[in-house]
Amino acid sequence: MKTTIPVSKILFFLFFLLVVSHDYGYGQTNRVHELGIEIGVLPKGKWNAITDVAGVSVGHKTRIEGDSVRTGVTAILPHQGNIFQEKVPAAVFVGNGFGKLAGITQVNELGNLETPIILTNTLNVATAMNAVIGYTLDQKGNEEVRSVNALVGETNDGYLNDIRGRHLTQNDVLEAIRDAETGLPAEGNVGAGTGTVCFGFKGGIGTASRKLPESLGGYTVGVLVQSNFGGVLQIAGVNIGKELKQFSFSNELLNNVDGSCMIVVATDAPLDHRNLERLAKRAFMGLAKTGGIASNGSGDYVISFSTANRIPYNSTEPLLHPKHLTNESTSPIFMAAIEATEEAILNSLFQAEDMVGRDGNKVEALPVEKIRGILKKHQVIK
Secondary structure, three states: OOOOOOHHHHHHHHHHHHHHHHHHOOOOOOOHHHHOOOOOOOOOOOOOOHHHOOOOEEEEEEEEEOOOEEEEEEEEEOOOOOOOOEEEEEEEEEEEEOOOOEOHHHHHHHOEEOOOEEEEEHHHHHHHHHHHHHHHHHOOOOOOOOOOOOEEEEEOOOOOOOHHHOOOOHHHHHHHHHOOEOOOOOOEOOHHHOOOEEOOEEOOEEEEEEEOOHHHOOOEEEEEEEEEOOEOOEEOOEEHHHHHOOOOOOOOOOOOOOEEEEEEEEEOOOOOHHHHHHHHHHHHHHHHHOOEOOOOOEEEEEEEEEOOOOEEOOOOOOOOOOOOOOHHHOHHHHHHHHHHHHHHHHHHHHOOOOEEOHHHOEEOOOOHHHHHHHHHHOOOOO
């Protein structure tokens, strides 16, 4: 028997979705380039995302519950295989070390990455590490593994989220890993960016990419950020924070400067650990271009990796034979990382929406129309 749903119920459901989207950040607004704001000069990749680097995938697990749980997990996988058995070259740069990036020393000592990269909140780093260790040990081929270097970064979402409750579970982390996909990742109030604040506005997850022309190597650089920091917001060189009269230290009672920023840079350029560290340093310049100041209480880290070469866990050969770019060939890749990082941070802001969380705390999204007016006044957009 065929059943029909009353129109009134359909309209109520659509209204409910609209209300939930507005209050809790499920909806998305325009990305930066869709508003006519051009960051830098290099061309973007197909998705303008970290997933433009072939093989890279991103997964989110978002926890929005009751009036105080506003948190989540974001997983970044460099390839679809067994990462422990086929490691990738990697490096970490510390812009400001007020943070808890687990696994950093081995990455910089050995120069490689052997697990998915996990981003979450400060007090759930241990949970995420346990989940990644279990995930790795359970993979086929890892039956004899007795050491796993889980790489887990964080920012503090305690203004909107009941962070002391440590609500994330190992299964949440595993879901983010299992759900990782290529294509355009969700941005804004999702995953590890669910409860974050940036420049006093709602922050979140953002991503962007740059595709170098063939004359410069044809390489792709993709960036994903978890934005949760302060400073004086700048967009395409315009001092937006000053124009809006909302910036760190503008009011001694409203000091929103501290937080953190996690930046993940992926590339298919064949870079070794040393030049990946140099690449990570340039990405930090992209943060500075948005007005971030890496304050005393901000943990600002850049994780960079290359998908061009694999480093086998077990090898019968004592020598590896990877090809690496010369130092002289890296400058365009550095430039791509700066541009993509700047745009990824801005996308995290433009994609975020108002959110109410713990103790009724509310953080509003960027006032997009006001910003459009300011950018038009400065002739940045038409």
